[in-house]
Amino acid sequence: QNGLSDLQILSQDELKKLEPNLSKNIVAGLFAPNGGIVSPFELAIAQGENAKNNGAEIFCSSEVLSMEEKDSHILITTNRGKFLTKIVINCAGLHADSIARLLGDYSFTIKPRKGEEYLLDKRVGDLVNSTIFPLPTPTSKGILIIPTVHGNLMLGPTAEELDQRDDFSTTSLGFEQIYSFCTKMVNGLEKKDLIASFAGIRAASDRGDFIIEFSPTVSQLINVAGIESPGLTAAPYIGEMVKEMVRDKLASTGQKVEKKPDFNTVLPKKLRFSELSTEELKEAIAKDKRFAHIICRCEMVSEAEIVEAINNGARTLDGIKLRTRAGMGRCQGGFCTPKIIKILSRELNMPPSEITKRGNESFLVPYLAKELIERKEQ
Incomplete structure (x- = not known):
């Protein structure tokens, strides 16, 4: 069947x-x-990096505050600015119904x-x-x-x-x-x-099945919600399905959609200290001495890999963890977390007190030891 x-x-x-x-x-x-089997978070990150390499712009930590229909477009207001778009694809997971309701769509509930x-x-x-x-x-x-x-x-x-x-x-x-x-x-x-x-x-x-459809109330809104297991397995085909929906919708209004001729489907292979042979390690270290500095001993993750992850968009401790596996070993970051915070602080030019575990207010270092000592002395 x-x-x-x-x-x-x-x-x-x-x-x-x-x-x-x-x-x-x-x-x-x-x-x-x-x-x-596949690593779901690495798959998602790789897809995001590939999209970015092909010209997509990704705006993280951008909370959607409101949406309104405007001249056959939708105006999205976020905490990081406004975006005017022809079509909105609502794939907000746990908050997909909240996003739909911003445009008056009450057709499903998470x-x-x-x-x-x-x-x-x-x-x-x-x-x-x-x-x-x-x-x-x-x-x-x-x-x-x-x-x-x-x-x-x-x-x-x-x-x-x-x-x-x-x-x-x-x-x-x-x-x-x-x-x-x-x-x-x-x-x-x-x-x-x-x-x-x-x-x-x-x-x-509340539908008990995947929701992949145009909103019944807003023609420019596509809801992709309620994606339970086997959602990860189905994700590539869901992407193809939504792509066709977008193309057909734009074509119906006389807008031509063309395939990007130079779209690159391949991501450059990332060097992993734990996977390299002795000769490959020597070559990597000769090009970048940070490969010789091991930050996470459990998973054998080098400083070079952590810096690369930051350059590719990691801004939090979990962002580093999911991209490199630093902190995923037996000690669960007991030894490497302070080192990773220091590298994030250095590369992002941020004080350690502003580094978070997973964004928002999940701060890791609310006070520096030096500050506490100075307060005590005062």
Whole structure:
């Protein structure tokens, strides 16, 4: 029905050959040999960098304050200025309904659903070779065991309906629920290997399905909302679909849309200290001595990589973390965070007290030690 012809129902013995650490309680399974994994944040960042390289402008930290129709255009007012556009693509996730309402569109409502996730040390990264799914539930694909592209295991998520949209907390109850469930599927999991916990909020909607459509009230507004799992898998095709919607809309008003003739689909390969051979390291260090200065020892991330990330748009600690993996190792930034703050401060010409973890007011260094000492002396 969905174009997949290679799915197989496997017996317990057949499953054990593929995944030796599966629990003996598992009697059969559905095997999808063409399934794969990707780093979602690296994919999104790469797409953004590619768009920028091809002429797109990206305005971060730009809160939309109001929108109004104006002479067959839409005027968007933000905290960083005004933008006049022919079409608005509303892909604001958790706040997609709020954005739509700015133009009088009440056709859908976002229903937040929180999922807690837990990351395990690379020591147990080879316990499974594939993503392990249970049977899905009406609200979720279930609690999974996911091997990441960087060699960790990720356990989760939960599925908790919320009223608020900013509750990213994790709980001991959530961890126990996930750990208890996962140990029934796979042997060898231990609590001592937990190195990080986090939560995400799915932007589910009251429609119960993807919303990819022109607004019923504003012809220049395209809503792309309620994109639940498998939203990441579907994202490339959703992009193609929305592109066709934009092209057809503009063509209907006599505006010609042409393909960019020199569009470059390839990003330059980034040098990663941890992936280079000895000879490649020597060559990299000869060109940039900052490659010889290791900032994150857990993930072997050099100063050169962190500076490159800043040059490509990183402005926060998390921005560096997601682009380079600095701070993602066993110590979770215990040693490298002060060094990264110092580099951000130097490269952005900002005092350390203005550096944030993830923007807004998530400040990391509210006071400098020197300032506190001076206050005490006074």
